[in-house]
Amino acid sequence: MTNFFHAAISLLLAGSFLFAPVSRTGKVREGVCVNGQNVGGMSYAEAENSVRAGLFRTPFTVHTPAGDFTPDLTYTDDLAKLLRKAKKGAELTVQYTRTWATAEEDILEYCRRSACDPTDARAFFDGVQFTYTPERSGTICDYRMSLETALEAFEAGETETALCTRESEPSVSLSEMKARTRKLGAYTTYFDGTNTPRRHNIALAAQKINGTILNPGEEFSFNAVVGKRTRENGFEEAAIILDGEFVPGVGGGVCQASTTLMNAALHAGLAVTESRNHSLSVGYVSPSLDAMVSDSSDLKFKNPYPYPVYLGTATGENYVRFTVYGKPDGKRYETESRVRFYLPPPPAEIVEGDTEEVIREAKEGLASESYLLVYDKNGALLSRTLLRRDTYAARKGIYQIKKVDAEGAEGEKEEKNSENPREIS
Numbered sequence: 001m002t003n004f005f006h007a008a009i010s011l012l013l014a015g016s017f018l019f020a021p022v023s024r025t026g027k028v029r030e031g032v033c034v035n036g037q038n039v040g041g042m043s044y045a046e047a048e049n050s051v052r053a054g055l056f057r058t059p060f061t062v063h064t065p066a067g068d069f070t071p072d073l074t075y076t077d078d079l080a081k082l083l084r085k086a087k088k089g090a091e092l093t094v095q096y097t098r099t100w101a102t103a104e105e106d107i108l109e110y111c112r113r114s115a116c117d118p119t120d121a122r123a124f125f126d127g128v129q130f131t132y133t134p135e136r137s138g139t140i141c142d143y144r145m146s147l148e149t150a151l152e153a154f155e156a157g158e159t160e161t162a163l164c165t166r167e168s169e170p171s172v173s174l175s176e177m178k179a180r181t182r183k184l185g186a187y188t189t190y191f192d193g194t195n196t197p198r199r200h201n202i203a204l205a206a207q208k209i210n211g212t213i214l215n216p217g218e219e220f221s222f223n224a225v226v227g228k229r230t231r232e233n234g235f236e237e238a239a240i241i242l243d244g245e246f247v248p249g250v251g252g253g254v255c256q257a258s259t260t261l262m263n264a265a266l267h268a269g270l271a272v273t274e275s276r277n278h279s280l281s282v283g284y285v286s287p288s289l290d291a292m293v294s295d296s297s298d299l300k301f302k303n304p305y306p307y308p309v310y311l312g313t314a315t316g317e318n319y320v321r322f323t324v325y326g327k328p329d330g331k332r333y334e335t336e337s338r339v340r341f342y343l344p345p346p347p348a349e350i351v352e353g354d355t356e357e358v359i360r361e362a363k364e365g366l367a368s369e370s371y372l373l374v375y376d377k378n379g380a381l382l383s384r385t386l387l388r389r390d391t392y393a394a395r396k397g398i399y400q401i402k403k404v405d406a407e408g409a410e411g412e413k414e415e416k417n418s419e420n421p422r423e424i425s
Contacts, residue, residue, distance in 0.1 A: 185268030268324035286337030287368035362397030
């Protein structure tokens, strides 16, 4: 037991000797240089601060599309141990290690800042012309590969690395967007420019439609876009057709705008889903190609294309024109109107008045039909589809003759008798 106790005391004394500081004065021994700097005679704290102030630590930079980033690293060195073990006049070099504890979080953040979605080219339409913004590539960051590459470089003592990224191409280029905004079809009709209220109503309706964009499968409604034809909405009074008669009404002329638009839509390959003829035939378009609109009748058509279509309008002193833009499908669309037979007007109505005049011209009625003709790029007819069959009413003429009173008629008779006296035997 005694021997064991003495052995334990001996070991404790030996340990105290091994781990006790060489210098008990708290200062570095004379002549000690660390990394070429003489720190002899300094306190340990002063020596550590002085050496570390000039200590070069290997930096680490991560290059990314969003710029260069320098993560926060932890550096650990053996300077304190070197100073306390240094012998007089020793030439020492500090050894240090660097630790990147937040590598996963840092690389994830750098990827987040660098990644961006591609931007497609875009078209902007003001009803007259198109302007465009070009496409822009995006960036995809491979997080796992970026992290592995960065850690390998870091552990190898390198000073830099780069994220593993690749470009992400947009789906719509500028050239493709321009190809999607070409002229598909147009139609123009003409009117009497001296009829100011009617001209105003046509132009106002066209203005409300100008710049409309229809997405794939979307349906256009004339009544929804133009709104009610009221004075509050800016429309004026002009002749309208009501129950087979031309009568004054607010919004007269708007049907010419709807008719012109429908024909432009047909020539552009759009699918007309609702249209109706007037009760009387009109002079600005062929039969069965008109589009009467009212509170109870609408013009509707759909965009059958996989891309948007754009509606543009133009009006002048005596014309209105609608143009449809989109991506052509390589086909040509035409319309055809055919009169099946004519309907004679009813017997004329004769009325008396102060003057002789035509109050209303007689007008034939007719039965007609219209077709949509589709041609391929070489001009070969692909299809001929019936659009509508319509009947337009005939209208009787009303003519005014000069009224002759009884006294005037008797005087005329006596005058004739005096000119041809009856012989008396």
